[in-house]
Amino acid sequence: MAPVRRATILHADLDAFYASVEQLLDPSLRGKPIAVGPGVVLAASYEAKAFGITAGMPGWRARKLCPTIRFADGHFREYQRLGDEVIEVFRDFTPLVERISIDEAFLDVAGAIHLFGSPAEIGRAIRRRVRTEIGLAVSVGVAQTKHLAKIASQVAKPDGLVVVHPDREREFLNPLPIELIWGVGPATRALLAAKGIHTIGDIADVPTSALQLVLGQAAGSKIGSLAANSDPRRVETDRRASSVGAQSALGRQQATPSLIRSTFGYLADRVASRLRDAGRAGRTITVRVRFTELRSITRSATLPVGISSTLTIAGLATDLAIAAVSGPAGGREITLLAVSVSNLTDEPAWQLELPLGLGDDWRPGSPRGAALRAVDRSVDAVRARFGRDAVGYLTAMSSAHERVPDAFRELAEHHDPPR
DNA sequence: TCTGGGGTCCTAGGACCC
DNA sequence: TCTGGGGTCCTAGGACCC
16 A cells, blocks of 8 residues: 555544533533533533543542532533534535544545645634534644544644644654553553653654564554554544443442343343344343442353344343352442443344343244344334333333433444444 | 443453364 | 364453543
């Protein structure tokens, strides 16, 4: 693949997105330190970030750092709506838009230059339109590769535009801290710091083979390729989800079979109906059990066929989790249960659908598969007409899964909708 | 007195096959 | 008379991202 010596990849990233929307919706919040919360800081305004408040921080700590901080309730449907509108602005400039989350996307504008001007001019036009038409600040990075464009947009924040010319890349990268590299978090940063590596420029002195010894093969060559500026990834417009999952925080509770059964009844309902909506099924089911002190274990099973039946997923998840907590881990308190379905296939193998348990006889063509399909179809049909809450599965209808607003769950589900 | 929910990708070891 | 090498798939755990 011959390198194209032209910076035509844009990375556009909305600034402090959730918090900025809150300030947009409620003018009394503008210019003030606010967070979307309250239990956990989902997003912080720039005024709050100045106090050292970051996303993911516990609410009590944020209040300690900034006693006057105001917490806003999340308006999740508004986030989705405004995020969609911004993406539509991007699409006015090029069809080559790869949305990677609710508030950021890559654009390849190589084919748009003759219509709209240079990539830098397109970046400026995008920023202007998002500001005037929607009322939000979006930062834009322009470079030759996706990786570099993403770094540039980080440097551009807040509310800026940074263009990295192909022959100035080293000069741009060298002084930057390594944690600006996508995929370098606290653990990798600590490993590299122990070797005296703090900036991206420091990496240039280290052979890729040595990086791979410290970080593993993939991470090492990824960082090495950044140094060598050979990032071949193209902007992809049709990315599909490769797994579908759901989780529920439980506080602290004894891991009783009935708690596990009812929680997975609820979670499997969410996962399975999303799979069926997308016309997909999955062969691997993975369960995660989190204990206190954030320690967690996972258990998984891979089946010969894909499944998407609510009761099958609920049954398998329950079996896996009960087995996982009844060994040496028995009797401990748990704080979270999660289930995810991966190894996705396009066609749900209805005629091969399984009975309920791992230990059961689940040869293809069982009459039970047909029965499960009929149950799901009925539930899906009623919900399509009367709404999600009109009907449910018995195990899913009990108890305390309401601590997190469903709107937030639905928002997360729409980040990267499977098609 | 360590918090929410939804994801992606990588690694190491083992089973199994040729 | 148990030894070589390569590949694929699966499981469990971990790092990281939004």
